[in-house]
Amino acid sequence: MIFFVCIGALLTALVLYTRQIYSRFSEAGVRHFRPIPLVGTAGKVVIRIQHLIDSANDVYTTFLEDKFVGQYLLLKPIIYVKDLALIKKITVKDFEYFLNHQGFVSEEVDPIFGRNLFSLRGKEWKDMRFTLSPVFTSSKMKHMLPFMAEVGDQMISSLTTRLHESGKTSMEIDAKDIAARYANDVIATCAFGLKVDSQSGRNNHFYRMGDKATNFGFKALLTVLGYGSVPRLMKMFKVALFPEDVRDFFKQLVLNTMNERKAHNIVRPDIIHLLMETKKGQQLTYAENSANDTDAGFDTVGKSTVGKRNVDTEVLRLWPPAIASERLCVKEYNLGKPYEKAPADYIVKVNDSIHIPIFSIHRDPRYFPNPLKFDPERFSDENKHKIQPFTYMPFGVGPRNCLGSRFALCEVKVMIYLLLQHMKLEPSKRTPIPLELAAGSFSLRMRGGHWLQLRARD
Template sequence: MLCLILFVLLVILLLIKLSKTYSYWTERGVKQRKQTYLLGDNGKVFLKKESFFDMITSIYNAFPEERYIGMYQGLLPTLVIKDPDLIKNIAIKDFDHFTDHQQVIPNGIDDVWAKNLLTLKGDYWRQMRATLSPSFTSVKMKMMFTLIAETLKFYEDYLKKRDHTESIELKDFFTRFTNDAIATVAFGLKCDSINNKDNEFYLMGKDATNFGLKRNLAVFAYLIMPKIASFFNIKIFPTKITNFFKNLINKTIRMREENDIIRPDMIHLLLEAKKDGFELSDETITSQAVIFFFAGFESVATLLTFMGYELAINPEVQEKLQKEIDETLKECENRNLTYDALTKMKYLDMVINETLRKWPTLATDRVCTKYYKIEPIQNEKDIIIQPGDVVWLPIAAIQRDPKYFENPDKFDPERFNEKNKEKIKPFTYFPFGLGPRTCIGSRLALLEAKIAFFNILKDFNFVPCEKTEIPLKISKDSFGFVPQNGLWIDIKPR
């Protein structure tokens, strides 16, 4: 009987605690949806009743007239910013109040994943950003242009030799390419993942970016009960993946130091910064290389995959792009593409921009580092965002808002022609983020996409096949845009 009474008391205390947690925003005059206890707004995602994109979109649309909405990542209060002017203030104008990103993996659990540029804070982040920025100058892009183009030749040859009666799963095809591209520009390694499909570098990269049920549960554990998850040392990434990248980077560092090897890549810049007195351990260098690989492997492959899909189902866009490619080739000496010629292609830019509008990273976040007041308008109350509060900038929902982009589900590169792009409301299109925390590798991502599609489209067409889903069904098992049944396309000679 006593045990039963204690149990009931514990349940009551838990409910009181949860009720207080889930009134965080309403007590501040901020509207929020009805919550699922313990799971917050993630309830339907956790139960696989909706995709992450659907969750963000439904939150964004829940209160159309509000400039911001309260939500909960498990037990974590999060403010979703909808108003473009507020987004500008938080990401740029008042950046000193929001300098950090949310850190899901606490320090001490898996430092290779927790000490990268994305999660570093304050002055140390600024130093690291300044150290890595020279990796992405125009001079470095020209060097990388050659390396990426050489990597793509494996894929051009593969497409020429393959059985053209068979369709291709685009995500698999392009993750292999981005794996090889990032291997050469960041790690100094040469891979051929399209012909050597089971090479270790590719398999480890695929495993690292594959967020299945177990890994998603680990993420939710840190969102719902971070102290308990930390106590039990729950890891999001398997030890074998962490050790693989540690050993790879350590071996590369030792080889370069012992043989005085200089290669114009990110690892070289970090080693030079270390010599100049910047406090860098080998583990911190590994952490930067890993997040660089992670972003380059998955994010760029997603861009390439959806661009291929949109070209296949919008043949008039593909034909116009191929016309620009043919004209550019005629102007190149001996029909050899140059970096300068590639960067002058306006319609190619338009197609990539529209792909990034329709299929971007779902959201980016900021963590408040100093008390910040959102000035009220109309009937709003004063709201003070406190240090530690998380805010979300819902990229995908804003870029598909018909208020800013007419007929947003239509793939229309003309939105970004010289005349129309001037009409886009500022701070409603930001696929790589905004302000000082914008994606440092965006130029490299765009370069990879341009090289890949220029060289493939000059000889091939992307064509729908029997397995092509129109419209696409988005997986409910992923945090991003991932086709539920794969994305199958024919790639046939022109």
């Protein structure tokens, strides 16, 4: 009898607790889908029949005219801000109210990855951001370009060999696998000074560790949702996003590389060298360096570069790496009414999360007509004036945008240039058309795989 009474009390407490959480949006008239206890509005994501992006896009399009809408990711209420003027206020004018990220890993559980730039907060993040900014300037990227080209040549050599050995004029490739191995080798050479050929040596140790660190499958998705919903519980059970052997590998790799260079006075213009040089000098603070920050001027939202690289710009519109930009409220903030006849203003409380649904905004027909069509001419000199500010933000927006965007763009351009210079890429029989996102993954993966047909150019 005592056992059943205790179970009944626990269930009653759980019902009351979830009812309190799931009433947040209703009280202010924030529109959302009906939540299911414990999983919120992410039920289809949890049972792996819908990608997280598609779930967010559903609520975005269902209440298209609202300034912001709500979603419950497990027990975490999330506000998706859609109004462009409100996005500008949050990310620029009132940035100090939304200074931090939620974070997806605990520093207590993982003291190395838990202190990445994304997870740092407050003044510590500001100082680190402006200390690292000079490492990723365009001039520094030029010094790393030969390393990226060398890796690209390895990729072309491996593909040419495989095509020749097949005895055919064409072969089917997994484009994601090729790109992942190229990116792995670029990181190895540009960050750690290592010569790695993952295209030919497919099981090398660096690639295996890198793959484990970036393979964000269903377990990683649940971990991220867990830290956003019940962080204390996740810390109590010491749930880590990255395996221990991965953490140890990269820690020792960095320390050994630095010690080797110090001992033998090795100078190589890569990221490790630039960070070592930064460490030698005096670390600048946010206040000292803010006037010289190369990422200032957010009103333009990257429009100064629009039109110079139409193809990759359009690719990043359709498939932005920053599928959403998340912010954590540090001071209570009034968002106003979600729509004109809403019963009350919505007050964002301290430690509440707001998301800017970049993926959905990039595919909103109000901003990009016929949004699913691949049309690089949207960003031509003749059309770029039509792009509204804060509708194109593939690497995030505001002071917490992606610091490594220049690096990422540079390596992608090198890879695509070399591929198209030497190979013809065509759809294969296994190419999924139209493309759909695979459920059960935190990262963007295509349902049916990333298959293409490859043939050598004459």
